[in-house]
Every structure is written in C-alpha cells, then in structure tokens.
Amino acid sequence: MNETAALISADSATFTLTEMAAAIRDRKVSSVEVTAALLKRIEAWQPRINAFVRIEADSAMELARASDAAQARGDIKGPLHGVPLAHKDMYYTAGKPAGCGSKVREGWIAPTTSTAIARLEAAGSFRIGALHMAEFAFSPTGHNPYLGHARNPWDTERITGGSSSGSGAAVAARLVPAALGSDTGGSIRLPAHFCGVTGFKPTYGRVSRANALPLSFSLDTVGPLARSVDDCALVSQIIAGSDPLDPTTSGAPAWDAEATARSPRGMKIGVPTRFYVDDLEPSVAAALDAALDAFGKLGARVVKVDLPDQAALAAAALIVLAVEATTAHAPWLRERAQDYGEQVRARLENGLAYSAVEYLEALRWRGPALAAHLDAIGDIDVIVAPASRAAAPTIAETDVGGGPTAEATILAITRFMRPLNYLGVPTLVVPAGQSSEGLPVGLQLIGRPFGDERLIAAGRAFQDMTDHHRRAPRLP
Amino acid sequence: MPDIDPERIRVLAEAARVPLRTESPERIARAVTPTVTRFAAENLALALEAEPSTFVVVQRREIVP
Numbered sequence: 010m011n012e013t014a015a016l017i018s019a020d021s022a023t024f025t026l027t028e029m030a031a032a033i034r035d036r037k038v039s040s041v042e043v044t045a046a047l048l049k050r051i052e053a054w055q056p057r058i059n060a061f062v063r064i065e066a067d068s069a070m071e072l073a074r075a076s077d078a079a080q081a082r083g084d085i086k087g088p089l090h091g092v093p094l095a096h097k098d099m100y101y102t103a104g105k106p107a108g109c110g111s112k113v114r115e116g117w118i119a120p121t122t123s124t125a126i127a128r129l130e131a132a133g134s135f136r137i138g139a140l141h142m143a144e145f146a147f148s149p150t151g152h153n154p155y156l157g158h159a160r161n162p163w164d165t166e167r168i169t170g171g172s173s174s175g176s177g178a179a180v181a182a183r184l185v186p187a188a189l190g191s192d193t194g195g196s197i198r199l200p201a202h203f204c205g206v207t208g209f210k211p212t213y214g215r216v217s218r219a220n221a222l223p224l225s226f227s228l229d230t231v232g233p234l235a236r237s238v239d240d241c242a243l244v245s246q247i248i249a250g251s252d253p254l255d256p257t258t259s260g261a262p263a264w265d266a267e268a269t270a271r272s273p274r275g276m277k278i279g280v281p282t283r284f285y286v287d288d289l290e291p292s293v294a295a296a297l298d299a300a301l302d303a304f305g306k307l308g309a310r311v312v313k314v315d316l317p318d319q320a321a322l323a324a325a326a327l328i329v330l331a332v333e334a335t336t337a338h339a340p341w342l343r344e345r346a347q348d349y350g351e352q353v354r355a356r357l358e359n360g361l362a363y364s365a366v367e368y369l370e371a372l373r374w375r376g377p378a379l380a381a382h383l384d385a386i387g388d389i390d391v392i393v394a395p396a397s398r399a400a401a402p403t404i405a406e407t408d409v410g411g412g413p414t415a416e417a418t419i420l421a422i423t424r425f426m427r428p429l430n431y432l433g434v435p436t437l438v439v440p441a442g443q444s445s446e447g448l449p450v451g452l453q454l455i456g457r458p459f460g461d462e463r464l465i466a467a468g469r470a471f472q473d474m475t476d477h478h479r480r481a482p483r484l485p
Numbered sequence: 486m487p488d489i490d491p492e493r494i495r496v497l498a499e500a501a502r503v504p505l506r507t508e509s510p511e512r513i514a515r516a517v518t519p520t521v522t523r524f525a526a527e528n529l530a531l532a533l534e535a536e537p538s539t540f541v542v543v544q545r546r547e548i549v550p
Contacts, residue, residue, distance in 0.1 A: 214544070227537070262548055324523040331517075335501075342503045355516070358509055361498045362489060362517040367524065373531050376539030383543070416516040433544060458547040 022046035023481070026092065026186035026240035033080075033091040040080075040091030044073040047093055047137060051184045053484060058160045058169075060179040062098050062108060064138040069093055072135040088243065090133030096189040097173050098139040099146055099222035100126045109222045110142040110172070112155050112348045113341050123220035124255065125189055125231050125248045132247045140188055141175030144353045146224045147334060148172055149199050149422045150407045154350045158404055161204055162482040163448050167401040170199035170422075176234045177204035181449075181482060187235035187244055193224045194330055195426030197232050198453060201438035202396035205449025207468070207478055208234045209241040212459050213433030215261050216245070217252035225333040227372065228326065228430045237478050238439065238468035242269050245461065261459070268462035273470045274308030276390045276463075284319040285394035285425055293395045296442030296450045300393055300471065307470050314389055317381045319428040323420075325371040325378070326431035332368040335360025351410040359416070379432050379458070391467045392455040395425060396438050400448035425453065435461040437468045440477035449480070489514040489521055 021029065021038045032038045048066050055061055076091035099109045101119030108114050122130075141159040143151055151159050151174030159174035161167040162182040169178045173190030177200025180188055190197040192210040201208025209232045216231040223229055233244035249264045280286070280301055289297070301311050335342070335357050341349075342357060349357065386392065407422070409415040429436050435456040442450040454471075456464035472478050491510035498505045505513075 212544075214541070260545065260548075318527075320523060321527050324520045324527075327520050328524060335503075339501060339503060346504070355512070358498075358503070358505060359513050359516050361501055361503060361505075362494050362513050363521070364497070367521065369537070370529055370531065371524065372537040373535045373539070374527075374529055375537065376541075376543045377531065377535060379540060379543045383547075413512070413515065416519075420519075433540065458544040459549075460547065 022050045023183045024186060025236045027237075027243055029186050030089055030092050030243070034085070040073040040076040040093070041070065043091070044069050044093045044137065047184060050182070051138070054162065054182045054184055057165055057484070058162050058178045058182060059157050060141055060159055060175045060182065060184060061095065061138045062141050062156060062175065063106070065136060069135065069137040076133065076135065085133070087132035088247065089129060092134045092186065093137035094129065094134045094187060095136060095138045095140050095179060095185045096126065097142045097176050097191060099142060099191065100189055101220045102126055102136065107139070107222070110144045110146070110153055110156060113345055119220070121220045124217040124252045125221065128248050129244070137185065140179055143172035143174055144350050145338070146172040146191055146193065146196055146222060147353045147356055149195055149419055149426070151200065152352060152404070152408060160404070161401050163205065164401070164446070166403050166405070167448065168203060168404050168407055170203035170401065172196040173200045173234060177201060177206060177208075180204070180206045180234050180236060183481060187233050187240050190232060190234050191221065191224070192230045192232060192430065193228045194326065194430055195423045197234060198396055198426060198436060198438045199422065201234055202451035203401040203449065205440045205451070205480060205482075206234050206236060207238055207241055207440065208232070208438040209245060210429070210436045211245060211249065211461050212435045214257040215435070215459065215461060216248050217255040217258050219252055219254035223337055225330040227329050227333060230430075238437065238465055238472050241437070242266075242465045242469070245465070249461070265462045269465040269469065271463070271466045272308070273304065273467045276309040276467060277388055278304045278309045278311045278467075279314035279386055279389040279392040280311060281392065281394055282313050282315050284316065288398055289395060290399040290444070292400065292442055292444040292450050293398060296452060297393065297395055300441050300452050303471055303474055304393065304467070307474065312389065314386055314392060316385055317378070322378060322428035322431045323424070325374055326427040328363050328367055328371040329431070331356070331360035332363050352415060355415060356419075375431060382432055383457070386457075390457070390460065390463055394453045394455060396451045396453045397422065397425060400444035400446070400450055429453070429455060434458055435464050437464050439468050439471055440480070441475070442477060443480070489518045
C-alpha cells in the first residue's frame with residue numbers, strides 16, 4: 010500500500026456511511042481496509058465506552074475479504090456492498106446470539122433473522138459485532154447492571170441514553186458508520202441527543218419489526234442512528250417497506266428517495282407554544298432558536314403551534330407500554346424474576362397495576378388523539394422541538410435502580426418522547442448545539458404520519474447549513 | 486381520583502400469577518398513581534365505534550397516492 014492509500018485507509022474508519030459505501034464502490038478503499046481500520050478504533054475505544062457486547066473481528070475480516078473478492082468479480086450486492094455495521098443486540102441473526110442486554114437471554118441463539126438485518130445484508134453490509142443495549146430495551150438512561158453501563162464518548166461519566174446505548178455510543182465514537190436502534194419510548198432519539206448523532210424513528214408501520222425483540226407491539230419502531238440525515242435516509246430506504254412477517258407494515262408506501270431531496274423552501278415549520286419549550290436549559294433553548302432561524306433562512310415559514318395536551322398523551326403511552334411489556338415478560342416474571350435488573354423488574358411490575366379498561370381506553374383513544382393532533386397542526390409539515398430539556402446527566406445521578414425516585418427520574422428523561430410514540434409520527438433527532446460543558450444537544454424534527462421523506466428533506470437541508478453533526482468526541 | 490390502593494396491585498398481580506415481593510405493591514402504587522390519575526383526568530368519552538385500529542385508519546388518511 011502506498012502512503013496515500015494508507016492515509017485513506019486509516020481515515021476510512023471515520024467516513025460517514027454514504028462516504029464509506031461510495032469509497033468501497035469506487036475502489037478508493039477496500040472492505041478489508043475499512044474493516045481493519047474500524048476494528049482498530051474499536052480496540053481503542055471499547056475499554057472506555059463499552060459500546061459492544063461482542064466484537065466479531067475474525068468473521069468480519071473474512072466477510073470483508075469475501076466482499077472484496079465478489080467486487081473483483083463484478084458482483085456488487087447493493088448500495089452497502091462491503092460496509093461493516095453493528096446493531097443493537099436485539100436484532101436476530103439466525104445462528105447467532107442475541108442477548109437483548111439481559112441475563113434472562115444469556116446464551117440464547119436466534120433461530121431466525123430479522124427483516125431489517127436481512128435487508129441490510131442483502132444490500133451488501135455485514136456484521137462486525139453486536140452493540141450494547143439497556144436490558145430488554147426498557148431503560149431510557151442506558152444503565153445495564155448485568156453488562157456494565159455503556160458510557161458516553163463525550164464524557165464517560167455521563168449516560169449514553171437508552172435503550173439503544175451502544176448504537177449511540179458506537180456511532181458517536183466512529184466505531185461503525187451506522188447502527189440500528191429501536192424506539193418505543195425514545196430509545197433511538199435519546200441516545201442520538203445525548204451522544205450527538207442523528208437518529209430516525211420512522212412512522213409506526215413503515216419499517217418491519219419482524220424477528221427483533223418486542224417491547225410494546227403497539228409502539229415499537231425500528232430505525233437507524235448514524236452520522237447524518239443522509240446516512241439515515243440511506244438505511245431507511247433499504248429497510249422500509251411492506252413485510253408479510255409484520256402486518257403493521259401492510260399497505261405502507263414504498264420509500265420515495267426523490268422526495269428526500271426536496272428543498273424546504275415553502276415548508277411550514279411549527280414550534281410548540283408549550284410543553285416542549287417549558288423549563289429548558291439555556292443551551293437547549295439557544296439551539297432551538299438557532300434552528301428556527303436556520304429554517305427561516307432556508308425559505309421555510311416558521312409558525313407557532315398549540316398542540317393538544319402532551320402530558321395526557323404521555324400517560325396513555327405509558328399505560329400501553331407498561332401493560333404490553335409486562336404481558337410479554339409475564340412467563341419470565343413468574344419463573345425468573347430474580348434474573349432481571351432492579352430497574353427493569355420494577356418497571357415491568359408496574360405494568361401489573363393497570364386495569365384492562367385503562368389499557369384498552371388508552372389504545373382506543375389513539376386514533377382520536379392522532380386526529381386531534383392533525384387538526385391542531387393543520388398544514389404544518391414539520392414541528393421543531395427539543396429532544397430533552399438538558400444535555401446528558403451523569404450515570405451516578407440517574408442510577409436509580411428500582412428505588413422510590415426511579416419512575417420520576419425516568420418520566421423526566423422521557424418527557425418529550427412518549428407523546429410521539431403514542432401518535433406514531435416520524436421523528437428525526439439532529440445535533441443542533443452544545444451545552445456549556447461541551448456536551449451535544451439535539452433537536453427533534455417531528456413529521457406527519459408517513460411524511461418520513463419530507464422530514465428527511467428538512468433535516469438534510471438543516472445539516473447542509475450547519476456543522477453540529479460533524480463534531481466528534483476524541484480519545485484523551 | 487384517589488391514590489392507587491396497594492391492595493389493587495396485590496389482586497391484579499395475583500390474577501396475573503406474578504409473585505411480588507412483600508414491599509412491592511406499595512412501591513408500584515406510588516409509581517403508577519401519577520399516570521393513572523393523569524389519564525383518568527382526561528375523562529374520555531370515546532365514540533362507541535372507536536377501536537384500537539381506528540389509529541391506523543386516521544394514520545393512513547395521510548398517505549398520498
């Protein structure tokens with residue numbers, strides 16, 4: 010390898026997903042070189058941030074060699090040919106372990122492959138390992154007493170956010186260019202906000218959840234965390250669409266890549282008058298103001314919007330989530346309750362408290378609540394709101410286990426999340442600023458049902474004129 | 486609406502055949518009371534015809550052909 014090629018190879022680990030895929034396709038770098046460079050970064054960062062639960066170096070290098078050999082024969086699998094990825098350890102791959110962050114599933118080998126993974130691999134990607142997650146995807150902080158906590162690459166005393174803790178940390182530290190997360194109550198968006206990456210929760214029903222760990226079948230969504238909106242769009246284009254294994258995707262429209270490139274000129278951008286703008290830390294408020302200013306400069310019309318009571322939606326979401334999660338885990342709660350961590354066990358036990366009438370009222374209200382939301386927003390295309398009222402808190406101050414302050418702490422962290430899961434609307438988190446301590450601050454761009462592509466277009470234009478998403482944490 | 490009675494938790498857990506530790510009903514009652522009371526305060530009067538899948542009907546009105 011000559012000197013220039015060696016430099017490209019070393020830098021290739023920090024390429025975005027779109028850059029990496031293009032560089033491999035154009036033979037500027039090989040899959041073997043990219044994989045080796047990523048493994049080197051993983052070796053350096055893993056002891057600090059615990060982002061991976063398994064690193065599959067040998068098999069990844071073997072798959073990289075096979076990708077390069079296929080390319081040499083002119084056999085390109087798809088738009089991610091030769092790209093190594095890793096995902097939250099709840100996406101099943103037949104014959105591989107999927108521990109789901111839990112002692113209960115320790116050693117479990119998945120019998121099937123999740124649709125999202127199958128589609129990413131059909132597009133040419135392969136796995137370099139599996140990523141850390143909160144136990145059974147049921148913690149917004151990312152704490153995991155069984156696996157040890159994942160740590161935020163910007164400050165290892167801070168939480169990553171959860172439950173897609175490893176996905177947020179690994180993408181932020183440039184250990185993988187993109188990773189799947191899942192979002193039932195903020196589990197893509199919170200790690201994106203706290204770790205300073207871009208995260209996309211698609212419309213409920215747009216991406217198949219088949220053969221991934223369920224938490225709440227009415228709320229679960231599958232989506233990417235990546236370095237940019239472009240990268241999220243590339244992953245979404247591959248994984249979105251109808252799947253006979255997941256009936257909620259039946260009738261979902263095909264992904265419209267052209268619509269993701271439209272200009273936001275003429276778009277109507279809403280900013281909530283309450284709830285999402287209450288009691289914000291100054292850095293979050295400043296990021297919101299700057300983003301609205303940016304959208305104005307992009308030719309969008311910014312208007313205020315008075316949304317229906319979001320606290321009521323959050324309560325309904327919590328009832329649905331709690332009951333469905335508890336029901337799914339009931340067999341293990343009966344036999345193996347001691348194998349759960351305290352926080353997750355306590356939260357699962359909370360789901361026993363709701364009556365059947367409360368649960369079904371919460372589900373039956375969902376349609377009327379979405380109709381009321383759509384009435385309130387009128388012809389607004391995208392709502393801009395904070396992802397959280399502050400940047401990442403410390404691991405210590407949020408380490409509440411199953412104690413008396415646990416539920417209140419969790420509710421505070423997920424305050425701006427749950428209403429949007431209940432409404433099933435697509436939501437994109439983009440880095441938009443930093444706190445006084447240099448920690449990332451993200452904003453949510455909230456779309457209309459099945460308006461995923463319009464949302465991507467707005468986020469893409471925002472990132473074209475800002476550089477928050479290019480900031481990266483460094484090893485000390 | 487009054488706070489949730491721990492006895493309600495004991496009964497529901499028993500019906501679900503999930504054993505609880507002795508102190509758990511009180512903890513659970515404290516944890517869920519804000520959610521239950523907030524939801525009850527909506528005092529919903531849903532149309533008789535509203536069902537969970539009504540959500541999908543509303544959602545799909547947004548699909549542009």
